[in-house]
Amino acid sequence: MSERTATVASSSGLHARPASLFAEAAAETGVEVTIAMAGTPAEDAMDASSILSLMTLGAEHGSEVVLRAEGDGADAALDALVKMLETDLDAV
Amino acid sequence: MQNFPGVGVSPGRIIGTIRQMPAPLADPPAGEMLASGISAEEATLALQAAAKDVQSQLRERAAGASADAKAVLEATALMAADPMLIKAAIKLIKTGTSAERAVWEAAEAVVAMLVNLGGYMAERATDVLDVRARIVASLRGVPAPGIPTSEEPFILVAEDLAPADTATLDPTIVIALVTAGGGPQSHTAIIARSLGLPAVVAAAGVDTLPDGTEVYVDGAAGTIATEPGDDERAAAVAWAANASTLAVFDGAGTTADGHLVPLLANVGGAKDAIKAAAAGAQGVGLLRTEFCFLERETEPSHDEQVEAYRGVFDAFPGKKVVVRTLDAGADKPLPFLTDATEPNPALGVRGYRTDMSSPGVLERQLAAIAAAAEGTTADVWVMAPMISTPDEAARFASLCSAAGLKTPGVMVEVPSAAVTSESILREVAFASLGTNDLTQYTMAADRQLGPLAALNNPWQPAVLQLVRLTVAGSIAEGGGKPVGVCGEAAADPALAVVLVGLGVATLSMTARSLAAVGAVLATVTLKEAQEIATLALRATSPAQARELAREKLPILAELGL
Missing domain, CATH: 1.10.274.10 (PtsI, HPr-binding domain)
Known part of the structure; x- marks a missing residue:
């Protein structure tokens, strides 16, 4: 199990357009990636490729979130997704 | 050729092909199991x-x-x-x-x-x-609910349209609205007038026409015809040419003999107000403040309110702006004011009455209106919706005065207010007739119920009588306090003439209708308007009242209104 912590950089948080872009990117990795707010139990983590999960997560600008994945390509996928979270997607 | 007579609610003559609005989707029943044979x-x-x-x-x-x-x-x-x-x-x-x-x-x-x-x-x-x-x-395997998507412009045909259906309506693609149900006060009528689309409601049978049928729609006469011929094509071409002249209002509402009737706009916020000012409106006769805050879970803050109202005042420097305090309830619920469980919301705690159940919201709103008015040159008037008694009017006036607002008024929507307008006007500076609600309460017919559409018609002689009584109360009161109209009735050019004839001082309507109402009003003298009003009052049905008035207004046929 690989794990990364990232700080949400998008000014509107992980809602709306940033959430769409992130969910699509997570689906494209082909790896099952989960997302949870930092400090919450791993079993409550949600599917990172689900826009509805991301919206109900309630991550705001500056929130810390934890990404987890397993298996082949997990590290590369997580690195790419962390980079995305730490970019202000509202400004893209 | 097949004809479908209905009720014309927004003028315009147009030819196009139709698309049917798919029927609303029924809920899959609770407990519905997999069909047998399906794994x-x-x-x-x-x-x-x-x-x-x-x-x-x-x-x-x-x-x-x-x-x-x-x-x-x-x-x-x-x-x-x-x-x-x-x-x-x-x-x-x-x-x-x-x-x-x-x-x-x-x-x-x-x-x-x-x-x-x-x-x-x-x-x-x-x-x-x-x-x-x-x-x-x-x-x-059925079509998705909602307005059909299409690259080509079409005439939208439906049983009736709800606000949610029309939220995404694109007036460059949907060129006219036709419904089999609904009435002159239905949402379809209101949306059509605000978008300037020709519309006919209550045209029984149109919902059976196949998609792609070519039809001619006359939104003034209230008719739909299939297989349009040369006459219809000529009428549509003439309307298109006329429409450009009917799009411009010169900003001066008057009868032929110079009796001034300021034509004002109904607006729901700053965006509308800017458009209305550009369309030549002589002020705002109805700012629907609840439209600034629909779908809000909580009461808007003081600063949010000030900003929303200021935007409207700034669009009309030196002009009158009538602000209506929050009119929540019935078809416009606001979760922080209204109780969604009332069995009969139209007769429930709505409009001014919410001040009893949620005290403080009205006072804070009046304070925000007063703050927004500071530093603008707009002449700010304030009125309360759903006033029924002189006591309520007096209390509203004292709240206005405590907030530093100088011109308090009332909406006349409840028949009791029309009947006792003399006593009510002693307490306030003006009255404004909300003809949509006044009609539903006079006729005891819910505005939202299609089967009652015939009752829900502002041409009902009983409604016209209440307009007359409201004006008579103002005359008896003796203070020269104006009685205006800010309902959909004011947007119907023929009815507007009747209202002026009944002694109404100002007409407030969707900005789209200003030019048409102005053009028709300018063709009659005040005396002629009074004669037309008398004919309408004596009619025994709304259809007869409308017909008698329209016969005296040849300009309507000329302009295709």
Whole structure:
């Protein structure tokens, strides 16, 4: 199990357009990636490729979130997704 | 040629092909199980295929949409095949639930979560409901609910249209509205007038015409005809030429003999107000403040309110702006003011009455209106909706005065207020007739019920009598206090003449109608308007009242109004 912590950089948080872009990117990795707010139990983590999960997560600008994945390509996928979270997607 | 007579509610003569609004989707019944012979695996595959199908349709639409709509449609497309939604539905299918019911319930759970989060998330709940309806329609093999998508302009035909149906209506694609049900006060009529689209309501039978049928619509005469001939084509061409002159109002409402009748605009916020000012409105006769805050869960802050009202005042420097305090209830619920469980909301705690159940909101609103008026040159008047007694009028006037607002007034929508307008006007500076609600209360006919559309007609002689009585009360009071009209009735050029003849001082309407009302009013003297009003008052039916008035106004036929 690989794990990364990232700080949400998008000014509107992980809602709306940033959430769409992130969910699509997570689906494209082909790896099952989960997302949870930092400090919450791993079993409550949600599917990172689900826009509805991301919206109900309630991550705001500056929130810390934890990404987890397993298996082949997990590290590369997580690195790419962390980079995305730490970019202000509202400004893209 | 086949004719469908109805009620014309927004003028215009146009020829086009029709598209039927799909019937609303019925809920898959609770407990609906997999049909016999369908395995859970097959149902799962069908659901996944339907989700992908909806997703690709939404993506296709997103590709052709403008920037704002594109972002929303792309997010909605993602929701359609969302892993959380689909996994939850598949789990239900495995317990034997039908695919339709499974996605219905899975989406319900997501909606509940989003609504709980409130704010922006709660607003997205409608997108989830939209996706759900599309997936169920695809599973059933029926057209998706909502306005059909089309590249080509078309005439939209429906049983009736609700506000949610028309929110996404694009007036460059939908060129006219025709409904089999509904009435002159229905949402269809209101939306058609505000968009300037020709519209006919209550045209029984039109909902059976096949998609693609070419028809001629006359939104003034209230007729629809199939297989339009040369006469109809000439009329449509003439209307198109006329429409440009009817789009310009010179900003001076007057009868032929120079009796001034200021023509004002009904607006729902600063955006409307700027458009209305550009259309030549001589002020605002009705600022619907609740439209600034619809779908809000909580009371707007002082600063938010000041900003919303200031935007309207700034659009009309030196002009009159009549602000109506929050008119929540019945068809416009505001969660922080109204009780959604009332058995009879139209007769419930709504309008000014919410001050009893939620004290303080009105006083804070008046303070915000006063603060917004400071430093602007707009002449700010304030009125309360749903006033029924002189006591209520007196109390509202004292609240206004405590807030530093100098011109308090009342809406006359409840028949008791029309009948006792003399006593009510002693307490306040003006009255404004809200003809939509006055009609529904006079006739005891819910505005939202299609089968009562014939009763819900502002041409009803009983409604005209109450207009007359309200003006008579003002004359008896002796203070020269103006009685205006700010309902849909003012936007009907023939009825506008009748209202002026009954002694109404100002007419406030959707900005689109200013030019047409101004043009017709300018062709009659005050005395002629009074004679026409007398004819309408003596009529025994709304149809007869309308016909008698229209006969005396040849300009209407000339302009195609």
